[in-house]
Amino acid sequence: MIVTKRKSYKKATERLFESLGDRKVILKGDQKFMASFDSSKLSFEYDALIRARADKDVGIVLKLANEYKVPVTARGAGTSLTGSASPVIGGWVLDFSRMNRITIKKEKAMAVVQPGAVVGVIQEAAEAKGLFYPPDPSSLKYCTIGGNIACNAGGMRCAKYGVTRDFVLALEGYLPNGEKVSWGGEYKKFATGYNIRDLWIGSEGTLGVVTKAVLRLLPKPESRWTCVAAFETERKALSSVKALLGEGATPSILEYLDENSVYCAEDIAGVRLFKEVGGKPLLLIEFDGSRDELKSAKRIVAKWAKQWALAFKDARTEKAAENLWEVRRKCSGAMFAMGDAKINEDIVVPLESQLKFSDFVRRLQKRWNLPMPTFGHAADGNFHVNIMFHREDKEEMHRAEGAVSDLMKKVVALGGTISGEHGIGLAKSPFMRVARNEAEIAAMRAIKKALDPNGILNPGKLFDVFEVWSRKPVKVALPWDKKPILRKD
Numbered sequence: 001m002i003v004t005k006r007k008s009y010k011k012a013t014e015r016l017f018e019s020l021g022d023r024k025v026i027l028k029g030d031q032k033f034m035a036s037f038d039s040s041k042l043s044f045e046y047d048a049l050i051r052a053r054a055d056k057d058v059g060i061v062l063k064l065a066n067e068y069k070v071p072v073t074a075r076g077a078g079t080s081l082t083g084s085a086s087p088v089i090g091g092w093v094l095d096f097s098r099m100n101r102i103t104i105k106k107e108k109a110m111a112v113v114q115p116g117a118v119v120g121v122i123q124e125a126a127e128a129k130g131l132f133y134p135p136d137p138s139s140l141k142y143c144t145i146g147g148n149i150a151c152n153a154g155g156m157r158c159a160k161y162g163v164t165r166d167f168v169l170a171l172e173g174y175l176p177n178g179e180k181v182s183w184g185g186e187y188k189k190f191a192t193g194y195n196i197r198d199l200w201i202g203s204e205g206t207l208g209v210v211t212k213a214v215l216r217l218l219p220k221p222e223s224r225w226t227c228v229a230a231f232e233t234e235r236k237a238l239s240s241v242k243a244l245l246g247e248g249a250t251p252s253i254l255e256y257l258d259e260n261s262v263y264c265a266e267d268i269a270g271v272r273l274f275k276e277v278g279g280k281p282l283l284l285i286e287f288d289g290s291r292d293e294l295k296s297a298k299r300i301v302a303k304w305a306k307q308w309a310l311a312f313k314d315a316r317t318e319k320a321a322e323n324l325w326e327v328r329r330k331c332s333g334a335m336f337a338m339g340d341a342k343i344n345e346d347i348v349v350p351l352e353s354q355l356k357f358s359d360f361v362r363r364l365q366k367r368w369n370l371p372m373p374t375f376g377h378a379a380d381g382n383f384h385v386n387i388m389f390h391r392e393d394k395e396e397m398h399r400a401e402g403a404v405s406d407l408m409k410k411v412v413a414l415g416g417t418i419s420g421e422h423g424i425g426l427a428k429s430p431f432m433r434v435a436r437n438e439a440e441i442a443a444m445r446a447i448k449k450a451l452d453p454n455g456i457l458n459p460g461k462l463f464d465v466f467e468v469w470s471r472k473p474v475k476v477a478l479p480w481d482k483k484p485i486l487r488k489d
């Protein structure tokens with residue numbers, strides 16, 4: 001099916017405005033424009049921005065949307081890197097930034113939160129009560145729990161603690177037809193019918209809209225220990241990961257930086273950890289837990305480092321730990337010296353395929369003649385391949401797209417998958433058929449049809465790209481970026 005030109009939802013929008021008023025429904029201006037795109041920088045025209053303040057607003061919006069078949073895109077902070085929060089076929093954007101209440105229930109070790117609560121703020125609120133919310137996407141200062149749940153966000157601490165899904169006990173929200181539902185409650189066990197909570201998690205706002213979540217919290221770890229090791233080669237660094245995990249070590253963080261990423265941090269950003277062996281691939285490792293647990297971790301790591309590492313350093317103080325982190329923090333921004341645009345992929349490969357994957361990335365860079373600094377979460381095989389190019393240079397941009405296509409096919413061939421944490425959205429939907437077979441896509445579509453028969457929730461995402469790709473993104477000049485990257489039809 002080819003979608004025709006964007007419809008105007010004039011009548012529906014008038015009724016929406018009558019129901020919610022001008023404080024909640026914004027029809028023009030900067031605020032509305034800023035919600036026309038997310039961090040993918042794909043911007044689309046749409047009819048109304050809705051600033052929800054209470055659950056019942058959401059019910060009203062969805063009931064009307066269903067009646068008039070208006071597309072609705074839920075929105076947290078708009079940090080999605082895939083276009084999942086961009087309103088690709090127009091309609092309404094339902095913004096949750098005003099619904100951001102957080103209640104920490106210490107005796108239950110739970111947080112009850114509204115979807116617009118910022119993840120970093122939830123973490124701080126938990127820590128203030130001696131508790132701990134582990135999922136830590138790098139965007140945590142801005143992104144919301146609603147967006148994290150919808151994308152099943154990950155982060156560095158996944159190595160030990162897992163992803164957002166592992167901390168969601170219950171969800172409350174609305175079906176696309178505007179009926180209120182809750183999947184679970186403030187309890188840790190439920191065996192009461194289908195687990196639709198888990199279907200909503202990672203569904204990128206296509207199956208339901210979250211208005212409340214109950215999160216599991218852990219006791220705050222007593223202390224942490226950070227160390228970094230440099231290796232002769234990338235192969236050696238990655239082989240050592242398997243060896244370390246094989247020794248029974250359970251690092252909370254195990255970050256890998258390839259030679260290109262280290263070059264960015266050291267030669268461009270000027271952070272040098274090892275004067276004697278600069279430029280070598282690194283592993284940045286952190287353990288947390290009780291003092292006894294850290295003692296045993298230190299023993300395992302000392303033996304391991306002797307066998308595998310070219311150089312090794314650990315941090316005795318919090319400040320020293322922060323210094324070790326500099327290299328990882330600075331490499332990402334420094335990459336822009338290699339090109340003013342980056343496609344940041346977040347593929348996953350199983351542990352046993354990591355060496356083949358690293359060899360492949362080297363070949364990929366040669367084949368497409370583009371730098372691709374790669375770093376990531378080595379313990380769970382979730383690597384960020386950063387394909388750098390110059391946006392002015394059309395030919396370079398085509399090469400970058402060619403490289404993405406090769407990468408997607410290869411990770412699937414290596415037994416991995418095309419996204420570990422950012423999700424599919426628009427950017428990766430052309431590759432859903434690489435990652436999923438026809439039967440799997442048909443099953444997903446059947447679920448979508450059953451829960452959202454009118455197809456109003458975030459249409460055009462996940463597997464619908466073929467249906468909407470005929471619509472051109474609108475060219476916009478962003479305040480910080482005069483020339484956004486626009487995908488071709």
Ligand SMILES: Cc1cc2nc3c(=O)[nH]c(=O)nc-3n(C[C@H](O)[C@H](O)[C@H](O)COP(=O)(O)OP(=O)(O)OC[C@H]3O[C@@H](n4cnc5c(N)ncnc54)[C@H](O)[C@@H]3O)c2cc1C
Pocket residue numbers: 038039073074075076077078079080081084085096115136137138139142143144145146147148149150151152153154155156204205206208209210211421422458
């Ligand atoms: C600098 C940077 C670093 C990042 N690092 C990481 C990282 O380490 N790990 C990681 O996983 N991601 C990372 N991301 C990606 C992004 O931050 C995550 O995908 C995050 O989960 C998006 O949250 P958000 O609040 O911005 O959601 P948005 O971008 O607004 O929306 C994302 C999706 O969630 C849906 N949604 C939002 N609210 C609701 C709701 N209430 N109900 C239903 N659906 C909803 C939207 O429709 C959309 O599909 C990074 C992004 C940036 C820009």
